[in-house]
Amino acid sequence: MDNQIHPILSGRRTLVVGIANEHSIAYGCAKAFRTAGSELAVTWLNDKARPHVEPLAMELGAAITAPLDVSVPGQLEAVFELINARWGRLDNLIHSIAFAPKEDLQGGLLDCSAEGFAKAMDVSCHSFIRMARLAAPLMTDGGSMFAMSYFGAERVVPNYNVMGPVKAALEASCRYLAYELGPARIRVHAISPGPLQTRAASGLKDFELMLNEAARKAPLGELVDVMDVGFACAYLASDYAGRITGGTVYIDGGANVVA
Numbered sequence: 001m002d003n004q005i006h007p008i009l010s011g012r013r014t015l016v017v018g019i020a021n022e023h024s025i026a027y028g029c030a031k032a033f034r035t036a037g038s039e040l041a042v043t044w045l046n047d048k049a050r051p052h053v054e055p056l057a058m059e060l061g062a063a064i065t066a067p068l069d070v071s072v073p074g075q076l077e078a079v080f081e082l083i084n085a086r087w088g089r090l091d092n093l094i095h096s097i098a099f100a101p102k103e104d105l106q107g108g109l110l111d112c113s114a115e116g117f118a119k120a121m122d123v124s125c126h127s128f129i130r131m132a133r134l135a136a137p138l139m140t141d142g143g144s145m146f147a148m149s150y151f152g153a154e155r156v157v158p159n160y161n162v163m164g165p166v167k168a169a170l171e172a173s174c175r176y177l178a179y180e181l182g183p184a185r186i187r188v189h190a191i192s193p194g195p196l197q198t199r200a201a202s203g204l205k206d207f208e209l210m211l212n213e214a215a216r217k218a219p220l221g222e223l224v225d226v227m228d229v230g231f232a233c234a235y236l237a238s239d240y241a242g243r244i245t246g247g248t249v250y251i252d253g254g255a256n257v258v259a
């Protein structure tokens, strides 16, 4: 399919945050954006993650690479300074990161600690707002921003626990950022993929059950993969989707419409 994709993002520049390995949703996005012609900037979490991410960044021909832990003061600013120095502008931002301390993630919401809640909210939601604030001035010709959500934002999904309210806040943040950035022709999308077997997902209790349920419910009858998510985002970043913003876009084989 790759050689049939038109270079609808050629000349565009995209920052992808959240690649841990080739199973990451962020990797699917990076690969799809590259296939559609975009240049890439890719980050890794820390020195431990670097050997897993750097080869993928090389394979994708990423023009800019850098470390980024959004909890480390100054690292996010440094990434945007690097992008400004090298590119002078940015067209697309993909935020594909989430975190909650294990004990808070695996316990019910009633038992979630204040610290765990704050940490999950900071890494998984407020970091997107911080990124948007730094990215917007570089999007001088408009642009698009993506944040990965999940159906547990909207309905109760057993075992999703604290991430439900956190993703609800993320989706609401996308709506407000779309409102505030619309005049600058910057579009903001919450993307809601169906469950995928990734490192982050392995932290959820009984994740296998979520996978089985998603495949059973989906009208299309099968699970999605990271390239499904990537190509849908690439379309949304293109001029073909130039008047779509603020919504939550489901990439789940239709599972969200089935009771």
Ligand SMILES: NC(=O)c1ccc[n+]([C@@H]2O[C@H](COP(=O)([O-])OP(=O)(O)OC[C@H]3O[C@@H](n4cnc5c(N)ncnc54)[C@H](O)[C@@H]3O)[C@@H](O)[C@H]2O)c1
Binding pocket: 017, 018, 019, 020, 021, 023, 024, 025, 026, 044, 045, 049, 068, 069, 070, 071, 095, 096, 097, 098, 099, 123, 148, 149, 150, 151, 192, 193, 194, 195, 196, 197, 198, 199, 200, 201
């Ligand atoms: N896998 C699923 O079933 C699924 C479904 C819907 C949405 N999502 C969302 O997709 C996004 C990507 O997750 P994934 O499933 O690809 O898993 P993943 O483990 O491949 O990616 C999660 C990424 O978050 C990064 N991260 C964690 N803490 C960070 C920090 N402090 N600073 C910077 N980066 C940090 C990790 O380094 C990793 O690259 C998450 O927002 C997740 O909630 C996942």
